[in-house]
Amino acid sequence: MEFLESNPLYVVGIIASVIWLGLFTFLLGLDRRVRKLEARK
Amino acid sequence: MKFTRSRIFHFVVGIALAVVTFISFSTPMAGSFEDVVNFKMNSGLSKVPVKCTVVRPSFDSIGKKFFGSRDFTGRVMPVSIAGVLPSGEGSTFVADISYDAGHAEYHLEKVVRLDPGMTFPLIPGLGELGRNMLFHVPMSMVAFLAFLMGTINSILYLAKKKSTPEQKMLLDQKARAASAVGLLFTLLSTVTGSIWAKFSWGTFWNWDPREVDIFILLLIYAAYFILRSLLEESEEKKARIAAVYNIIAFASVPLLMFVLPRIAQSLHPGGGGAEAPVINANGKTHTDPTLLGMLWTNVFVFVLLYFWLADLTRRVLGLAEHEEEDI
Numbered sequence: 001m002e003f004l005e006s007n008p009l010y011v012v013g014i015i016a017s018v019i020w021l022g023l024f025t026f027l028l029g030l031d032r033r034v035r036k037l038e039a040r041k
Numbered sequence: 042m043k044f045t046r047s048r049i050f051h052f053v054v055g056i057a058l059a060v061v062t063f064i065s066f067s068t069p070m071a072g073s074f075e076d077v078v079n080f081k082m083n084s085g086l087s088k089v090p091v092k093c094t095v096v097r098p099s100f101d102s103i104g105k106k107f108f109g110s111r112d113f114t115g116r117v118m119p120v121s122i123a124g125v126l127p128s129g130e131g132s133t134f135v136a137d138i139s140y141d142a143g144h145a146e147y148h149l150e151k152v153v154r155l156d157p158g159m160t161f162p163l164i165p166g167l168g169e170l171g172r173n174m175l176f177h178v179p180m181s182m183v184a185f186l187a188f189l190m191g192t193i194n195s196i197l198y199l200a201k202k203k204s205t206p207e208q209k210m211l212l213d214q215k216a217r218a219a220s221a222v223g224l225l226f227t228l229l230s231t232v233t234g235s236i237w238a239k240f241s242w243g244t245f246w247n248w249d250p251r252e253v254d255i256f257i258l259l260l261i262y263a264a265y266f267i268l269r270s271l272l273e274e275s276e277e278k279k280a281r282i283a284a285v286y287n288i289i290a291f292a293s294v295p296l297l298m299f300v301l302p303r304i305a306q307s308l309h310p311g312g313g314g315a316e317a318p319v320i321n322a323n324g325k326t327h328t329d330p331t332l333l334g335m336l337w338t339n340v341f342v343f344v345l346l347y348f349w350l351a352d353l354t355r356r357v358l359g360l361a362e363h364e365e366e367d368i
Contacts, residue, residue, distance in 0.1 A: 004240065007196070008169040011240050015176050016062060017110045017316045026222075026350065030357050037360050 054349055057342045061231045065175040065335065069135045069154045072163030074110075074118050074147065077140045077223075079165070088137040088150050093120070095130050108149075120147040133239075135160060162329035166241075174239045175335055179343040180230035181255070185298055187223030187347055188262070191216045192291035195284035206277070210362065213280040216287055218354035222347055224262045231255050242308055250305035254297040261290045277360070 004011050071092035072080075080086040096109030096117050108126055109117040120138065135157045137150040164171035194216035198209055234252065236246045246252060266287055272279045302309060327338075 008052065008240060009172070010238065011170060012066070012172045012176070015236055015302050016065075018232055018236065019176055019229050019279075022225060023346070023350075026165050026225050027202070030353055033357050033361065037357075040364060 050061050050345075051349060054342070054345045058346060060069050060334075061175075061342045062341050065172055065339065066279075068156045068159060068161045068331075068335070070163055070171075071135045071160035073114070074116075074138070074358050076163055077138050077147065078142075081142065083165075086141040089163065090135050090153055091138045092133060092135050092157060093138075093149075095126060095131045098126060098297070110147075111227060118147060122149045130219045133157060158327060159331050161178075161335070162332050170237065171243055173233070173331075174332070175339045176337060177230060177233045177237060180233060181212050181224050181298070182340050183343045183347045184223050184226035184230055185294065186344060187226060187351065188291055188294050190351070191219035191287055192225060194219060195287040198280065198284045199288075199359070209277075209280070211359070213284065214355045214358040214362070215254065215351075216284060217358055218351045220265055220287060221263055221354050223348045224259070224266070227255060227262065228344075229258050238308075247308055249308045251302040251307055251309045254359055258294065258297050261359070288312060296332045 003015075069090065070251055076090060077089045077091060078299070091110075093110035096111055098108040100106055106122050110120050111117055132155075134155045135153040135315055137153060139148045139150050140146070141148060160171065193237060194212050198212040198216060201209065204212075214296045232253075234255070237243045237247075238252070265283065268286060269283045272282060274282070285341065317345045335365050
């Protein structure tokens with residue numbers, strides 16, 4: 001925490017990573033759904 | 042591989058996302074000469090990055106070297122320098138500048154970047170954390186757009202009584218997809234805001250009106266999906282009930298996102314009737330043009346990403362429904 005308080009650019013990095021991670025998790029969920037549908041066929 | 046229109050669109054969105062993320066991080070931050078004095082007086086900060094333009098190097102009576110540096114306001118400020126200037130007259134660079142209050146003199150401490158091009162403004166009290174604005178704010182804006190698109194599709198679903206079942210199904214899928222992506226962006230806005238709050242205000246959650254409002258919005262739209270999954274009616278009836286709920290849910294969005302946070306006292310800028318730094322109630326901006334340009338560029342790219350995600354989600358929902366019909 002102290003490191004992040006003295007290096008705020010890393011906090012911005014964490015925030016950008018959270019966004020990317022959230023978007024990829026959402027896409028992964030969609031991918032899993034498509035795979036399930038393909039498996040059923 | 043065929044270069045279809047959608048593939049080109051996906052490629053452009055991917056590249057644009059990578060570029061805006063890179064620019065958001067790599068643009069050097071720079072304040073003004075006033076900031077150097079103000080920061081020294083108010084927060085004891087010894088040096089502040091300032092974008093300098095070399096105007097005319099000169100020597101004083103005891104041989105101390107100075108160079109003139111143009112401020113954002115166009116004034117020429119004398120800055121003392123121990124070594125050699127990094128570049129010639131007319132060139133720009135970002136340098137850490139300190140202020141000696143005793144002699145009322147600016148000193149060049151360290152050159153941060155030569156020929157920086159555009160610079161990110163130094164926001165008092167935020168510093169580098171100000172860059173979060175380029176990620177956190179677009180999340181909320183896209184969430185609003187997504188909920189709006191979802192509601193428009195729900196209204197069309199209820200209004201178009203003469204449409205074929207396929208057309209109505211498509212509108213329902215579009216409404217669901219938009220709300221799902223809206224929920225994702227609301228969640229990302231809450232999480233990113235919470236991390237920012239920890240480093241700006243001390244705790245992850247402050248029960249600030251905007252934080253509470255976005256959390257209520259999150260619950261309202263989570264309830265939309267729970268309600269839909271719990272209904273045991275026909276698909277058509279489910280879609281109709283969900284469309285009505287979606288329209289009612291959206292009625293709370295402007296209130297929770299725009300009205301309440303501006304009325305109540307808030308840690309966020311623009312709360313309690315105070316002027317917001319980005320866009321105030323009169324639609325006027327007090328924001329640095331570079332910051333505003335970067336913010337709107339990021340918003341635009343995330344809007345493109347929204348259309349991609351919503352379309353993808355809609356297609357998956359369509360496939361799932363066709364599959365269920367076949368069974």
